[in-house]
Amino acid sequence: MSLSKFGVTVREYRRSLQITLSSMATSLNTSPAFLSAMETGRSKIPMDWVEKIAAYFEKSGINVNRQKLKAIACEDNDSVSLEGLPPHHKMLIAGFANSDLNQEQLTKLGKLLADIYGENPKNDT
Structure with missing residues (x-):
């Protein structure tokens, strides 16, 4: 299992x-x-x-x-709940979901978000 x-x-x-x-x-x-x-x-x-x-x-x-x-x-x-999120967060998620970012851009965005949250992400590339 x-x-x-x-x-x-x-x-x-x-x-x-x-x-x-x-x-x-x-x-x-x-x-x-x-x-x-x-x-x-x-x-x-x-x-x-x-x-x-x-x-x-x-x-x-x-x-x-x-x-x-x-x-x-x-x-x-395989889903993210938008329930309870403010409208500007929902718009950001919708825009992100409809983007065509490549893996390099996604990695950079992930690192930026980790910096914002003060985390040390593992290299996922």
Whole structure:
């Protein structure tokens, strides 16, 4: 059984805490099958569940990069929710989605965004 990127991250958090999928599901008032489906990519990852899962791990003492976890979930879902974004962010996303940037331009844009957020990105080229 292969894991989604989101699933790999969640499983690493669970293993570091020595928590089973079943006990995590009980704590989150859901079924192990629901969590397993998200980990394995058999179902989409609802963004509200990304928040619940992040909060669960943070409460257990894990330092979770919520923004990165959301990004991984969006990548696994092959979609990005625009819900709750201000109109100017929606317009930026629409413009970006309809652009024909090449890989070099995307890499430069990624580095610029990483600088803005103060991250040190890995070289994805």
